[in-house]
């Protein structure tokens with residue numbers, strides 16, 4: 001079995017995995033980081049989005065072995081103790097979630113957007129969230145939350 | 158998904174020998190087409206040979222008359238590249254509309270052309286712009302490269318290393334997209350150059366195709382009106398729950414008009 005080592009939320013983690021082990025399964029099952037969700041088997045829903053080397057990726061469509069040596073951030077890596085990340089706070093304040101299933105992926109995707117484009121327009125936010133599906137909210141409050149989170153981030157994470 | 162032997166060689170030669178040593182080896186680039194297919198058990202290769210450690214496949218070079226884009230350049234990289242945006246803006250715009258941001262962060266040009274999905278955008282960009290596909294052993298013109306669904310002349314152990322796009326006088330891509338996946342229901346790339354006009358259609362048929370009648374009409378009169386009355390036959394076009402063949406045929410004309418208008 002191949003061994004992989006990657007930095008996850010700032011900590012170096014190693015494990016033996018199968019070639020076919022997906023990054024999301026490595027995170028959820030080997031590391032017990034269950035904040036990253038799986039909402040589909042067609043690579044379309046975005047519930048599984050994490051950051052890999054500073055970019056948002058679908059962890060359900062990436063092999064753990066292909067992430068060997070990478071720097072990975074999951075939803076669990078955002079808060080500083082009890083102090084939530086500004087984007088997480090914005091989702092809470094603006095009612096950007098209902099069941100919360102899509103939320104980890106939404107937040108990780110939104111932070112990648114703001115890192116590239118510190119003050120996105122509403123249209124840019126909607127377009128960027130193309131790959132994040134939400135079955136509950138109707139998106140309006142998610143978009144509001146992302147706009148507010150972008151303001152609160154003041155141009156970058 | 159069935160397990161497989163994983164390889165991550167650090168040279169093109171290493172990739173080729175890993176492929177040759179495997180029963181049914183496949184190259185793994187961004188994995189945004191191959192892994193979904195494997196997850197649905199529609200493919201079960203014995204070996205995957207990752208390109209992640211092969212250097213030099215992610216460069217974008219300006220060769221004056223053409224841009225050479227390395228096979229591992231992601232869609233996000235092509236969309237954001239200042240060279241591509243300046244020299245072939247239609248190509249950067251097309252890449253920026255593939256899938257969603259996370260698909261663009263991982264998916265590559267080499268994977269897209271090698272996969273030759275009938276609804277993918279790059280086949281239309283390559284055929285429309287008259288690109289050349291470069292492999293470890295030969296150069297293949299786009300007109301010869303893209304066959305029917307998922308077919309290409311690539312050998313089992315052949316690696317796409319780059320794609321060269323000639324600089325044209327003007328080009329634009331118009332796509333009617335599937336609202337969920339963003340794949341093309343019908344996408345048309347129109348390119349104009351001193352040699353003439355090329356019109357390439359993806360999404361509508363079993364593979365990318367050119368529309369000779371539109372090309373001839375546009376060579377005479379480069380205007381949306383010149384193609385407004387030309388329609389492709391719906392015989393052999395795709396039909397699914399999103400759009401029937403006749404509707405796709407109609408969309409080809411509409412997208413062609415929009416692309417011509419956007420060429421300015």
Ligand SMILES: Cc1cc2nc3c(=O)[nH]c(=O)nc-3n(C[C@H](O)[C@H](O)[C@H](O)COP(=O)(O)OP(=O)(O)OC[C@H]3O[C@@H](n4cnc5c(N)ncnc54)[C@H](O)[C@@H]3O)c2cc1C
Nearest residue numbers: 186187188189190191256264265267268277278317339340
């Ligand atoms: C949700 C979703 C939406 C999408 N929407 C679109 C869309 O709107 N438009 C669009 O065009 N595409 C779309 N795609 C497909 C996406 O663009 C893929 O990234 C791309 O088609 C394949 O590139 P890849 O690097 O991921 O290749 P992989 O999945 O790694 O490989 C695909 C195939 O190509 C082979 N291959 C890869 N690289 C090479 C190489 N250098 N030489 C030889 N063979 C190679 C592999 O062996 C495999 O058979 C979408 C995908 C998803 C999951």
Ligand code: FES
Nearest residue numbers: 039045046048060
């Ligand atoms: S779980 Fe749906 S895109 Fe990854």
Ligand code: FES
Nearest residue numbers: 098099134135136
């Ligand atoms: S809050 Fe339930 S899916 Fe988005």
